Amino acid sequence: MSTIFNISDKIKLETSPDPFFLLDNYSGAAAAYSLRLLDSTYSGSAVRVRRASDNAEQDIAFANNELDTATLETFASGTNAFVTTWYDQSGNGFDITQTTAFKQPKIVSIGSTITDGTKPSVEFNNAQGLNTTANISNASNYYPFYVRSVAGGSGAYIWDSEIGRVLIERTNNSAYYDQTNSFEGSALTSSYRLIHMELNSTTGGKVYENGVNTQSGLAYAQYPMSSQTALGSRFDVDASYLTGKIQEFILYNTDQSSTRTGIETNINNFYSIY
Amino acid sequence: MAQFPLIDQASLAMIPGAYKESKVYSQLPTDGSGDFTFTRATSATRVNEEGYIEKGYENTLLGSNDWARDDSSYTITGGEAGYDGTNDAWLVNKLAAAYFNKDGLVLAGVMTVSFFAKAGSLDRIFVFIGGDAARFDLTNGEAFSAGGATVSQNIELVSGTTDWYRCSIIINKTGTHNFLIKPQNSSNQDVTGTIYIQDGMLNQGLVAYPYLETTAAPVYGGLQAEQPRLDYKDASCPSVLIEPSRTNFSPHSEYYGTLTTYGSRLSYEQNVAISPENVRNSFKAKVNTGELSGSGAFSGFNSSFSKGDIITISVFLKADEFDEAEIGGFFGSENAKFNLNDGSVISQGTNAINAYSIPFSNNWYRCVVTYTFQDSINNRLLYSGIRVYAVSNGTSLLGDGVKGVLVYGGQIELGSFPTSYTPTYGSTQTRAAETLSNAFSAASTGTISLSLGKLPQPYLTVLGESFEAGTTKNNIAIAYSPTALKISLNGSIVVDATGTYDTSSLSSLQLGHDNGSDQGDNPIKDLIMFNAFLTDTELNALTV
Numbered sequence: 001m002s003t004i005f006n007i008s009d010k011i012k013l014e015t016s017p018d019p020f021f022l023l024d025n026y027s028g029a030a031a032a033y034s035l036r037l038l039d040s041t042y043s044g045s046a047v048r049v050r051r052a053s054d055n056a057e058q059d060i061a062f063a064n065n066e067l068d069t070a071t072l073e074t075f076a077s078g079t080n081a082f083v084t085t086w087y088d089q090s091g092n093g094f095d096i097t098q099t100t101a102f103k104q105p106k107i108v109s110i111g112s113t114i115t116d117g118t119k120p121s122v123e124f125n126n127a128q129g130l131n132t133t134a135n136i137s138n139a140s141n142y143y144p145f146y147v148r149s150v151a152g153g154s155g156a157y158i159w160d161s162e163i164g165r166v167l168i169e170r171t172n173n174s175a176y177y178d179q180t181n182s183f184e185g186s187a188l189t190s191s192y193r194l195i196h197m198e199l200n201s202t203t204g205g206k207v208y209e210n211g212v213n214t215q216s217g218l219a220y221a222q223y224p225m226s227s228q229t230a231l232g233s234r235f236d237v238d239a240s241y242l243t244g245k246i247q248e249f250i251l252y253n254t255d256q257s258s259t260r261t262g263i264e265t266n267i268n269n270f271y272s273i274y
Numbered sequence: 275m276a277q278f279p280l281i282d283q284a285s286l287a288m289i290p291g292a293y294k295e296s297k298v299y300s301q302l303p304t305d306g307s308g309d310f311t312f313t314r315a316t317s318a319t320r321v322n323e324e325g326y327i328e329k330g331y332e333n334t335l336l337g338s339n340d341w342a343r344d345d346s347s348y349t350i351t352g353g354e355a356g357y358d359g360t361n362d363a364w365l366v367n368k369l370a371a372a373y374f375n376k377d378g379l380v381l382a383g384v385m386t387v388s389f390f391a392k393a394g395s396l397d398r399i400f401v402f403i404g405g406d407a408a409r410f411d412l413t414n415g416e417a418f419s420a421g422g423a424t425v426s427q428n429i430e431l432v433s434g435t436t437d438w439y440r441c442s443i444i445i446n447k448t449g450t451h452n453f454l455i456k457p458q459n460s461s462n463q464d465v466t467g468t469i470y471i472q473d474g475m476l477n478q479g480l481v482a483y484p485y486l487e488t489t490a491a492p493v494y495g496g497l498q499a500e501q502p503r504l505d506y507k508d509a510s511c512p513s514v515l516i517e518p519s520r521t522n523f524s525p526h527s528e529y530y531g532t533l534t535t536y537g538s539r540l541s542y543e544q545n546v547a548i549s550p551e552n553v554r555n556s557f558k559a560k561v562n563t564g565e566l567s568g569s570g571a572f573s574g575f576n577s578s579f580s581k582g583d584i585i586t587i588s589v590f591l592k593a594d595e596f597d598e599a600e601i602g603g604f605f606g607s608e609n610a611k612f613n614l615n616d617g618s619v620i621s622q623g624t625n626a627i628n629a630y631s632i633p634f635s636n637n638w639y640r641c642v643v644t645y646t647f648q649d650s651i652n653n654r655l656l657y658s659g660i661r662v663y664a665v666s667n668g669t670s671l672l673g674d675g676v677k678g679v680l681v682y683g684g685q686i687e688l689g690s691f692p693t694s695y696t697p698t699y700g701s702t703q704t705r706a707a708e709t710l711s712n713a714f715s716a717a718s719t720g721t722i723s724l725s726l727g728k729l730p731q732p733y734l735t736v737l738g739e740s741f742e743a744g745t746t747k748n749n750i751a752i753a754y755s756p757t758a759l760k761i762s763l764n765g766s767i768v769v770d771a772t773g774t775y776d777t778s779s780l781s782s783l784q785l786g787h788d789n790g791s792d793q794g795d796n797p798i799k800d801l802i803m804f805n806a807f808l809t810d811t812e813l814n815a816l817t818v
Contacts, residue, residue: 002731002794004724005801006784007716010776011754013724013736015743015794020735040738063776065738118791211646212582274582 001269012064020065022250022266023089026259030137032090033231034248035067035120036270039089047122048085049107051076057084067120069113081108083122086130086231090250096130096231103128103237114245116149116192117271121245122232129233129241135226136161136251142199142225143252144168145263147271150190152243158195159249162235164223168197171242175207180221188214190244194264194273198257210274211264247271278802279815286714286803288785290514293502298514298710308714310785312502316706319695320503320515325635326552327683327695330496333486334380335387335453335476339364347372356472357390357438363472365394366457371464373454379403379476381447383700384425384529388442388475388482390432394468396457401443404451408443409462412469415439425529426480426545428554438470442482444545446529446700478699480528480545480555502710505694505797507632508727513797515694516786519707522696523656523686524572529699530557530681533570533659540568540662541675549682550590550634556682558594561664561673568673569604571659572684576702579656579688581649584627587658588642588692589684590634595677600661601641602626606648608658612641614679615667627690638682642692658686691730691795709787716780717805719755723816726750727797736761739769749817753807760810765818767810 001020004013014020023029023039032038035046045059046067060072072081082104088094098104105128107114107121114123148158150171159168167177175185176197188195189209196208205218227235231249234240248267256263268274281287286308292299293312300308317330339362341350347370356363366374379387381404391399393412400409406422410429417427425444432438457469473485486493497503504512526532528549530542539562549556561568572587579585585608589601593614602609607623617631617639625646631639647656662679664671671677683695696705716722726748734743736752737759744764753760756777761769785801787793808816 001792002796003784003788003792004726004734004786004794004796004798005722006782006788007722008780008782009789010778010780011722011737011752012788013722013734013750013752014788014792015729015731015796016733016735016740017731020733020740024740037738040740065735210582274584 029090030253031094032250033086037062037065049081052080076108078111116245121247124232124242127241129230129237131230137225137253139222140253143256146249147247149192150244156242160235161225161229163227181219184218289800314708320505321507331483334492338488357432373456376453378450390472392470396467398458402454406445410441481553518793520693521704525574527698532574537570539565550638560678563675565673567663569661573656573658577654583647586644590682592638592680598663598665602643604657605650608645610643710785718777721753721804721808723751723802725799730795741768751813751816762813762817
């Protein structure tokens with residue numbers, strides 16, 4: 001992506017290698033959470049946040065296709081703000097939430113939006129996570145794309161679901177877990193990365209970091225994602241939590257091997273990860 | 275020249291033409307409030323009105339026309355008639371068999387030392403710098419290597435004269451070395467006698483650039499830091515170049531030095547032909563005797579790259595006796611082969627993302643390959659350069675050590691597209707990011723019209739609306755208000771939307787960047803703004 005003009009951060013003319021909105025061109029996501037607008041037809045907010053000063057909550061929408069950080073920081077009013085809901089832009093309604101205040105991940109720190117690279121990010125720490133009890137998917141192959149950095153956490157989980165069970169990235173030692181094969185693969189690079197996995201029961205599991213295939217030939221058996229599913233922690237948000245940041249998590253349950261590079265390019269054009 | 279309908283109704287019009295250091299002027303408004311401030315802070319190049327690459331350069335030889343020396347072996351006196359119609363030349367009278375030392379030269383890579391000279395009672399000059407030597411004949415205009423590791427030497431008759439020559443010795447050294455000179459006779463003997471000399475220069479690169487007079491400090495010429503670039507790469511109408519920061523990771527972009535280190539089956543000859551710069555500083559890569567092909571890498575010893583990096587290599591190539599060459603990584607299917615007769619791509623490796631060529635003057639092509647680095651050798655070195663094939667018009671031959679192709683301007687960048695050429699002379703060079711901005715206040719309801727050339731990316735987005743760009747040109751008019759958006763592209767309305775748009779307080783205009791970032795390869799040929807939401811007919815008239 002590149003900019004042709006920018007008027008007061010309100011009117012920008014930009015170029016991109018594909019339609020700017022990822023889900024316009026690569027539709028069919030089972031769930032999609034991001035701090036940028038992924039679908040030009042999505043009219044909802046990005047996140048709902050709670051500010052620390054008085055526990056008031058407010059939806060934060062997009063401003064010119066990105067998180068409206070001006071509104072967010074005005075609302076936070078110099079204090080911390082935490083995500084209570086990260087809205088699903090896939091159209092499937094799988095919003096992920098956290099009602100327990102101390103388990104809510106942070107998005108504003110002392111009045112300033114938390115970032116990773118140059119873009120806003122949600123920061124997980126100390127048993128924080130967002131979850132849903134909706135049944136996201138029946139037993140399937142999965143193709144997640146996500147942008148994250150890992151600072152610590154003991155066996156932290158990026159994404160986990162209770163019934164199945166399928167777990168995406170156990171940060172200290174494994175690429176993923178399914179109930180048949182247990183933990184598969186090895187730990188991924190902890191620093192700021194675009195991660196993609198192909199969890200395919202026929203061709204085996206593969207891991208891509210910043211567009212490069214780093215692991216392949218892993219075993220995978222299909223399971224559903226249902227009962228409780230969580231981002232940034234174990235499904236029940238009580239243990240195995242992430243210390244790190246997530247900016248975007250998009251889950252497909254249909255084969256994306258032919259669109260992988262296009263999706264990765266779209267993501268990297270926005271975040272400039274590599 | 276393009277027509278600009280409705281320009282009498284415009285609130286701002288910037289049609290690139292007038293500029294100076296740190297400034298691009300707008301035609302409207304006339305009070306200067308629409309003028310743009312430009313920043314870059316490093317040197318850069320452009321394609322000028324004649325289609326040639328234009329550089330910045332610098333004379334670092336201090337006291338460039340002060341040849342007086344306290345040397346018992348010489349008397350050197352000024353006030354002589356010079357090559358340029360002045361009386362600024364010096365008579366050098368050699369009294370004994372010895373050199374005189376012009377100065378200690380501070381050398382940093384590939385540099386050219388030059389001076390103007392005319393025969394007196396003696397007709398040859400011997401120059402010796404840090405072990406490298408050249409000899410110049412001032413009667414028949416011949417230059418000879420005279421030992422050491424001289425890269426090249428050159429002598430040219432000064433236009434409009436019959437007896438003044440500009441003599442150049444090209445060397446590749448670092449550190450401080452004396453600039454030693456002695457006149458000789460036609461038999462190369464150290465006899466006494468005279469020659470005339472004037473205007474010395476020390477500049478980076480493989481040729482002597484136009485002379486710049488210095489006294490106590492270096493003097494700069496050509497395209498300079500903080501100077502906006504009006505680029506004529508793809509049309510007769512210029513576009514303003516606003517590029518991201520990029521580093522040319524090739525330590526020698528014009529000299530064949532690294533290719534000899536990282537290659538085989540090729541030999542080289544420097545300064546054999548006119549380059550896209552319109553000076554004689556391209557080299558010839560010749561396939562060795564009995565070989566089908568030969569290769570050499572521009573990438574040097576830099577080992578900071580990682581598997582998965584997106585690399586773009588660009589090299590100016592021209593057919594000579596042979597006409598096929600590859601550029602890219604030698605391993606990992608990271609390259610593409612070009613036909614240098616027409617610039618077409620013959621084939622490309624599986625890890626080459628994009629390959630194409632851009633025609634330049636005098637049958638040169640800037641060949642470009644973007645690829646994903648595979649690190650096949652597992653040492654993080656790119657091994658990225660050229661491979662020349664002993665092929666002529668489709669017929670495979672064998673090299674003879676003479677035939678080859680012409681080469682200039684190797685550039686290796688991290689990124690998915692090539693930026694303007696950044697020359698290097700022994701170490702990598704970084705061009706800083708550019709910005710073009712002003713504080714012009716735009717109306718909350720208005721129209722923005724731009725003329726862009728071919729864009730490197732096929733989609734455009736504004737205020738949440740995406741549309742497909744044109745394949746050859748992109749004339750765009752965007753009418754906006756707090757509740758409506760309409761966009762015309764190349765004569766047709768492509769977006770007609772309603773919604774809620776924040777168009778209040780539009781008081782900062784950034785062209786080609788987003789707060790200092792996100793520069794691309796987008797040729798901006800003009801920008802015109804109106805304080806009205808123009809009609810469909812007017813929008814289409816602006817973009818047709």
